[in-house]
Amino acid sequence: MKALVYHGPGQRSWDTVTDPTIIDPTDIVVRIDSSTICGTDLHILKGDVPDCKPGTVLGHEAVGTVQEIGANVSTLAVGDRVLMSCVSSCGRCRYCKESRYGQCLGGGGWIFGNLIDGLQAEYARVPFADNSVYKVPNGLNDEQVLFLADILPTAYEVGVLNGVVSPGDVVAIVGAGPIGLAAILTATLYTPGRIIAIDLADSRLESALRFGADTTINNGREDALAQVMELTDGLGADVAFEAVGVAQTFELATELIRPCGRVANIGVHGKPATLHLEKLWIRDVTVTTGLVDTYTIPRLMKLVASGRLDPTIFATHRFALGDTMSAYDTFADAANTNALKVVLQGSERDSSSNGHISASVLAGAV
Numbered sequence: 359m360k361a362l363v364y365h366g367p368g369q370r371s372w373d374t375v376t377d378p379t380i381i382d383p384t385d386i387v388v389r390i391d392s393s394t395i396c397g398t399d400l401h402i403l404k405g406d407v408p409d410c411k412p413g414t415v416l417g418h419e420a421v422g423t424v425q426e427i428g429a430n431v432s433t434l435a436v437g438d439r440v441l442m443s444c445v446s447s448c449g450r451c452r453y454c455k456e457s458r459y460g461q462c463l464g465g466g467g468w469i470f471g472n473l474i475d476g477l478q479a480e481y482a483r484v485p486f487a488d489n490s491v492y493k494v495p496n497g498l499n500d501e502q503v504l505f506l507a508d509i510l511p512t513a514y515e516v517g518v519l520n521g522v523v524s525p526g527d528v529v530a531i532v533g534a535g536p537i538g539l540a541a542i543l544t545a546t547l548y549t550p551g552r553i554i555a556i557d558l559a560d561s562r563l564e565s566a567l568r569f570g571a572d573t574t575i576n577n578g579r580e581d582a583l584a585q586v587m588e589l590t591d592g593l594g595a596d597v598a599f600e601a602v603g604v605a606q607t608f609e610l611a612t613e614l615i616r617p618c619g620r621v622a623n624i625g626v627h628g629k630p631a632t633l634h635l636e637k638l639w640i641r642d643v644t645v646t647t648g649l650v651d652t653y654t655i656p657r658l659m660k661l662v663a664s665g666r667l668d669p670t671i672f673a674t675h676r677f678a679l680g681d682t683m684s685a686y687d688t689f690a691d692a693a694n695t696n697a698l699k700v701v702l703q704g705s706e707r708d709s710s711s712n713g714h715i716s717a718s719v720l721a722g723a724v
């Protein structure tokens with residue numbers, strides 16, 4: 359089969375590799391129907407993720423069709439359409455039993471496209487399948503659920519839920535990349551009073567307005583702290599999300615929060631950031647951190663099915679899976695291409711994977 363293989367910092371290619379097979383009895387093999395690229399894949403290509411060894415197939419987000427099932431898989435059948443989560447769950451360890459799959463001690467966690475071969479491929483082996491994939495409800499097409507593999511649960515769990523967004527809150531989001539935008543989208547489920555998006559790129563701020571932000575601030579030109587204070591009678595935001603992953607934006611998030619407010623850090627930090635306890639202690643500020651667990655995928659899928667949540671606005675570009683190399687070029691050059699998420703479409707996906715909606719509409723008409 360063909361797959362996107364990481365060959366060390368700066369090097370990737372679309373290679374012919376061995377077809378995946380069942381190794382453990384809890385595995386399945388899926389045909390990839392739709393996949394996508396994450397900012398984390400770009401981090402791997404920069405050499406920032408040393409655990410990911412050259413020769414690994416990249417990708418940790420996909421929708422596919424089950425081709426083979428291991429002897430101990432009991433909830434899935436050949437032909438099922440499933441969403442693969444970016445985080446796998448052994449289902450047995452202490453953390454999995456608490457739905458903290460990101461911290462799995464039994465061989466799960468973020469393994470796809472990192473510790474084992476990933477999902478930017480024609481086929482993939484999926485470990486711990488009963489616990490780690492989600493059946494796609496009939497009537498939902500691939501693009502409606504694909505972004506529930508990573509960015510939506512990340513923003514929702516590590517941002518909105520950790521930050522306890524509540525009706526009427528002023529929510530400030532520092533960084534309006536795919537994660538910040540997903541935080542805006544899922545924060546709107548809680549009817550905040552005002553959503554303020556802060557970014558250096560005007561194109562990202564324009565996207566933020568489309569995703570549900572009420573106010574945008576370009577902190578390259580404007581004083582974000584002063585503006586947030588002006589908008590909140592000098593108090594600050596109720597909730598702030600850090601969705602960039604650098605010290606400066608973490609510190610900004612802690613500055614623009616009101617006393618008793620909540621800062622939810624979502625960004626992945628490669629370098630230390632200063633926690634100004636000398637200023638924060640007296641303001642009763644809560645700071646949370648987190649790695650996504652994806653325990654909210656079923657809830658988010660229900661919201662998509664009921665029409666309350668529409669993740670398809672992330673899909674800015676579509677490529678055939680065989681053009682994954684070009685898709686990377688487009689995704690990595692987001693400043694010029696305005697890419698948010700690129701969809702990689704498998705050639706063998708049957709038309710029903712994007713035709714379920716019209717099929718069910720027809721059935722309804724009958």
Ligand SMILES: NC(=O)c1ccc[n+]([C@@H]2O[C@H](COP(=O)([O-])OP(=O)(O)OC[C@H]3O[C@@H](n4cnc5c(N)ncnc54)[C@H](O)[C@@H]3O)[C@@H](O)[C@H]2O)c1
Nearest residue numbers: 397533534535536537557558601602603624625626649650
């Ligand atoms: N916690 C988790 O489980 C988890 C999971 C996935 C991703 N992440 C992290 O979330 C972060 C955001 O991911 P993404 O895919 O949206 O990244 P991205 O790089 O696509 O977007 C980051 C955005 O931040 C903006 N930005 C950069 N510097 C800024 C500054 N100084 N002030 C304001 N805005 C600035 C950029 O213009 C861009 O729009 C990353 O650090 C990523 O690694 C965390």
Ligand SMILES: [Zn+2]
Nearest residue numbers: 396398444508
């Ligand atoms: Zn990711």
Ligand SMILES: [Zn+2]
Nearest residue numbers: 448451454462
């Ligand atoms: Zn586990």
